[in-house]
Amino acid sequence: xxAPKPREFFIQGITLEGKAFRPSDWAERLAGAMSCFRxxxxxxxxxxxxxxxxxxxxxxxxxxKCVIVNEALRDIEIMAWxxxxxxxxxxxxxxxxxxxxxxxxxxx
Numbered sequence: 001x002x003a004p005k006p007r008e009f010f011i012q013g014i015t016l017e018g019k020a021f022r023p024s025d026w027a028e029r030l031a032g033a034m035s036c037f038r039x040x041x042x043x044x045x046x047x048x049x050x051x052x053x054x055x056x057x058x059x060x061x062x063x064x065k066c067v068i069v070n071e072a073l074r075d076i077e078i079m080a081w082x083x084x085x086x087x088x089x090x091x092x093x094x095x096x097x098x099x100x101x102x103x104x105x106x107x108x
Contacts, residue, residue: 006071008098011084013065015092027058027065030087037073037080056084068098 011030013021023029034056052058055073059066067084074081088095 006075008071009069009085010061010096010098011067011069011088012061012094012096014094016094017092021065021091021093024065027067030067030084031056031058034073034080034084037076039076 011027013027015021031052034053035051037053037055039054053073055070055076057068059068069081069084071081073084085095087093
């Protein structure tokens with residue numbers, strides 16, 4: 001039996017009061033701060049921090065800036081997870097658990 005996939009959470013650039021969160025590049029800034037948290041065996045060296053971590057990715061959904069945070073970040077570095085989730089809470093941002101389509105069954 002396989003372990004369940006980690007959950008993903010969408011931190012949305014809309015406050016609980018319904019206002020757009022500013023600055024407009026907040027998602028890229030937050031994901032950039034988390035860029036060093038990567039899976040074991042990821043490439044290191046001079047270019048290691050170019051790009052975003054797969055655990056914290058900025059995106060836009062229906063015109064709303066979001067950051068998708070993978071729960072696996074909690075296992076890698078609990079303080080990074082707390083930082084991201086507290087950022088959302090402290091700034092009154094809406095957070096929703098992702099609803100992902102399961103992987104198709106493996107053909108035998």
